[in-house]
Amino acid sequence: MSRFTGPLLAPLGRRAVGRTLLGGAAAVALGTGGVALALERGRRTAGDPEGVGPVTLATGKDTTGYLQDVLDDWNADHPGQHATLVQLSAAADEVHAQLVQELQGDEGRFDVMNLDVVWTAEFADRGWVAQLSPDDFDLDTFLPSVPAVGRTEGRLYAVPYVTNAAMLYYRSDVLAAAGELPPRTWAELERLASTVAPAHGLDGYAGQFWPYEGLTVNALEAVRSAGGDLLADRYNVVANSPGTRAGLEFLVRGLRRGWIPQATLGYQEEESREAFQSGRLLFLRNWPYVYREANAPGSPVAGRFGVVPLPGPHGPGRHVLGGSCLAVAAASRNQRTARALIRYLTSRRIQRRVLTEGGLPPVRADLYQDPQLVTQYPFLPVLRRAVTAAGSRPSIPQYQQLSLVFSEAVYEMLRGRRDVAQGVARLAMDLRELLGTSPNA
Numbered sequence: 001m002s003r004f005t006g007p008l009l010a011p012l013g014r015r016a017v018g019r020t021l022l023g024g025a026a027a028v029a030l031g032t033g034g035v036a037l038a039l040e041r042g043r044r045t046a047g048d049p050e051g052v053g054p055v056t057l058a059t060g061k062d063t064t065g066y067l068q069d070v071l072d073d074w075n076a077d078h079p080g081q082h083a084t085l086v087q088l089s090a091a092a093d094e095v096h097a098q099l100v101q102e103l104q105g106d107e108g109r110f111d112v113m114n115l116d117v118v119w120t121a122e123f124a125d126r127g128w129v130a131q132l133s134p135d136d137f138d139l140d141t142f143l144p145s146v147p148a149v150g151r152t153e154g155r156l157y158a159v160p161y162v163t164n165a166a167m168l169y170y171r172s173d174v175l176a177a178a179g180e181l182p183p184r185t186w187a188e189l190e191r192l193a194s195t196v197a198p199a200h201g202l203d204g205y206a207g208q209f210w211p212y213e214g215l216t217v218n219a220l221e222a223v224r225s226a227g228g229d230l231l232a233d234r235y236n237v238v239a240n241s242p243g244t245r246a247g248l249e250f251l252v253r254g255l256r257r258g259w260i261p262q263a264t265l266g267y268q269e270e271e272s273r274e275a276f277q278s279g280r281l282l283f284l285r286n287w288p289y290v291y292r293e294a295n296a297p298g299s300p301v302a303g304r305f306g307v308v309p310l311p312g313p314h315g316p317g318r319h320v321l322g323g324s325c326l327a328v329a330a331a332s333r334n335q336r337t338a339r340a341l342i343r344y345l346t347s348r349r350i351q352r353r354v355l356t357e358g359g360l361p362p363v364r365a366d367l368y369q370d371p372q373l374v375t376q377y378p379f380l381p382v383l384r385r386a387v388t389a390a391g392s393r394p395s396i397p398q399y400q401q402l403s404l405v406f407s408e409a410v411y412e413m414l415r416g417r418r419d420v421a422q423g424v425a426r427l428a429m430d431l432r433e434l435l436g437t438s439p440n441a
Contacts, residue, residue, distance in 0.1 A: 046331070047130065047330055047331045047332045047333055047335055048332075048333045048334065048335060049130065049335045050335070050336050051333045051335055051336055052080075052081060052334055052336050052337050053080065053081060053333070053334040053337060054080075054081065054334065054337075055081065055082075055084070055111035055112060055332070055337050055338050055341060056083070056084045056085075056086055056109055056110050056112070057071065057083055057084070057085050057086065057111070057112045057114070057341065058086045058088060058099065058102075058112070058113045058114065059085070059086070059087060059088065059095075059113075060088055060089060060090065060092060060114065061088065061089060061090040062085075062087055062358075063090065066353065066354075066357035066358040067085060067358065068085055069357070070350055070357075071083045071084075071085050074344055078340075081334075081337045081340070083112075083341055086109075086110065092116055095116075096119060096400075099123075103123075103126075103331075108331040110329050110332075111328065111329055111332040111335070111338045112326055112327070112329070112338045112341055112342060113129070113326070113327050113329060114161060114325075114326055115129075115325050115326075116324055117321060117322065117323050117324060117325055117392070117393070118213075118393050118400075118403075120149065120150055120152055120158045120327070120395065121152040121397050122397045122399060123157070123158075123327065124152045124155075124157040124397075127330055128329065128330055128331075129157050129327040129328060129329060129330055130157070130327075130328045130329070130330045130332070131155055131156065131157055132156045132157060132158070132159065132339070134147075134156050136339055136343070137159050137342070137346065138343075138346070138347075141348070141364055141366070142346075142363045142364060142365060143363060143364075143365045143387050143388055144365075145321065145387060145388055145390050145391070146160045146163050146321070146323070146363050146387065147159075147160060148321075148392050149163075149321055149323065149392050150325045150327075152395050153395075157327055158325030158327040159327075159342050159346055160323060160324075160325050160326075160346070161323070161324050161325055161326045161345060161346060161354075162323045162324050162354060162358075162360040162363065163321060163322070163323040163362070163363050163387050164287055164288065164321065164322030164323045164361050164387075165287075165320070165321060165322065165383065165387045165389075165390045166217070166221065166286060166287055166310060166319060166386065167285075167286070167287075167288060167291075167307040167308065167310070167382055167383065168182070168183070168189075168283060168284070168285055168307065168308050168309065168310050169276055169283065169285075169286060169290060169291075169305055169307055170183075170282065170283050170284075170305060170306055170307070170308065171202070171282050171283075171301065171304060171305055172304060172305055172306040173304040173305075174196065174197075174200050174202065174282060175192070175282075177200075178192075178196045178199070178200075180196060182308045183283075183308075183311050184308075184311050184315060184316070185311050185312065185313065185314060186225075186250055186311055186312060186317075187313075188311065189205065189311050190254065190257075190259060192204075192282065192283070193254075193260075193282060193283055194257065194258075194259040196282060197259065197282040197283075200282070202281060202282045203261045203281050203282070204254075204261070204282055204283060205254065205260050205283040205284070206261065206263075206267055206275055206276070206281050206284050206285070207251075207260075207264060207267070207272065207284075207285040207286075208264075208267050208268050208272055208286070209251075209264045209266075209267055209411070209414055210265065210266050210267055210268050210271075210411075211407045211408055211411040212268060212407060213403055213407070214268055214269060215407040215410055215411060216393075216403045216406050216407045216410075217322070217393070218251075218285065219247070219248060219251065219406065219407070219410040220320050220406075221285075221310060221318055221319060222250055222251055222317075223244045223247035224243075224247070224317075224320070225247060225310070225313060225317035225318045226246035226247035226250070226312070226313055227241075227246070228242070228243025228244030228245070228246065228247050229241075229244070230244075230394060230431065231431075234394075234396055235396075235435050235437045236437070237428055237431045237432045237435065239424060239427050239431055240425050240427070240428035241424075244424050245420055245424050246313070248410060248420050248423070251410075251414060252413055252414060255416075256416070263275070265411075265414060265415060272284055272285075272286055273290045273293065273294070276294065276301065277290075277293065277299055277300065277301055278300055279300045285310060287322065288361055288379060288383055289359070291379045307382050309382060309386050309389070310386070316385075316389060318390070318391060319386045319387070319389055319390035319391070320390055320391060320392075320393060321387065321390045321391065321392050321393070323361070323363075326342045326345060326346070328342070346363065346364075348366070351363060351367060352364075352370075352373075355367060355373065355377070356373075356376075361383060361387070365384075367380075368380045368384035369381075396435070398435065402431065402435075405430050405431060405434060406431075409423055409426065409427040409430070410423075
C-alpha cells in the first residue's frame with residue numbers, strides 16, 4: 001500500500017502509479033553525494049510532546065470518502081482537539097514529494113502524517129517524525145508481522161494503519177474442469193501455467209513487471225522465497241547469493257518459456273488486473289483490491305476465481321508487506337493529541353470501518369477471524385496468512401534509490417539484456433556503492 005505503489009487510501013491496496021526509470025549510474029549517484037545532501041535533517045521549530053489542541057492529518061487522497069466521517073466522529077467527542085483532514089495527491093510518489101516540501105520548511109502545518117510503509121526510515125533519519133513509545137499503542141493486537149514497518153533501528157516512529165500483502169488469484173472454474181488444485185509450489189505453478197492455461201486459450205501467469213515499485217516487490221517476493229535477499233541488515237549487502245539468483249531465474253525462465261507472457265513487462269497493477277478480469281489469464285499475482293473488482297457484477301470472471309497465498313520453491317512463498325503508517329510530526333505543537341488520534345484510528349472500532357467503509361486491509365488481527373467479515377470478504381483468511389508470513393522491505397533512509405537500482409537491474413534481466421548471474425553480481429556492486437559499504441557480499 002507500498003510514491004511507490006499508488007494512492008495511500010485506494011481500496012484494498014490499489015497501486016497504479018508509475019515512475020521515471022533512472023539509469024543505473026544515475027540511481028547510484030543519488031545514493032552517494034546526492035543522498036548525503038538529500039538526507040540532511042531539516043532545521044525545524046521544536047514541537048511539544050505534551051501539547052494538546054487542534055491537529056491536522058495529512059494523507060494521500062481518500063478515494064472512498066470514509067475518512068472524513070471517521071474524523072467527524074472524533075471531533076464530536078473531542079472539543080478543543082479538532083482534527084482537520086488535508087488530502088494530498090492521489091499518487092503516492094506525489095504525496096511523498098508534497099510531504100518532503102512541507103517538512104523542509106521552517107514551520108509545519110501537519111501534526112499526523114499517513115506514510116507509505118517504505119518512508120518510515122527516511123522520515124525518521126531526517127528528524128521529521130517523533131519517536132513513539134510502543135506502550136502508548138495496542139501493538140500486541142495487530143497482526144504479528146505488521147508493527148515492524150513502523151520501526152527503524154529498533155525504535156518506533158510510526159504506527160501501522162492499514163496493511164497489505166499480495167495473493168495468487170486463479171481461475172477456479174478452469175482448474176476444476178482440468179481436475180487440478182491451485183498451485184502450492186513454483187513447479188506446480190509452472191506446470192499448470194504451461195499446460196492447462198494454453199489448453200483453455202489463456203495466458204499462464206502475470207505479475208507487475210514494468211520497472212517501478214511493483215517490480216521491486218514482485219522480484220523481492222521471488223528472491224526471498226528462494227532464500228535470498230538484498231540486505232542482511234541496514235548496510236550489509238547480500239544480494240549476490242544463490243537464493244537471489246534462483247528467485248530471479250524463476251521469473252526469467254517463465255518469460256523465456258512463455259508461460260509468463262511478454263506483455264507482463266509492461267504491466268502495473270491495473271494492466272494485470274484487467275488481463276485477469278477480462279478472462280485472459282489463469283493466474284495473477286496482485287493485491288487484495290482485485291478481489292472486489294473482479295467479483296463485481298458484470299465482471300467476466302465473477303464467481304469463477306479464488307485466491308491462495310503465493311507459492312514458493314517447496315511450499316508457501318514469502319510475501320512483502322505493503323500498507324501505510326501514522327506518524328507524529330516532530331514539529332507538532334500538539335503531540336499528545338496527535339498520539340491520541342493515532343490510537344483512535346487504530347482502535348478496533350475504527351479499524352473495522354477502515355475495512356467495511358474504506359475497503360482497506362486492517363491491522364487488527366481479530367478482524368480477520370470475525371465470522372461476519374469473513375462472509376462479506378472471503379479472502380480475509382488467505383490475506384491473514386499472507387500478511388503473517390510477510391516481511392518488510394529494507395528499512396533504510398535510501399530506500400527509494402535502492403528500489404530504483406533493484407527494479408532497473410531486474411528489468412534488464414527479465415528482458416534478456418543481462419544474464420542473471422552477471423546481473424546479480426552487478427546489482428550487489430551497485431547496492432554497495434549506493435550504501436557506501438565494502439564488498440563483503
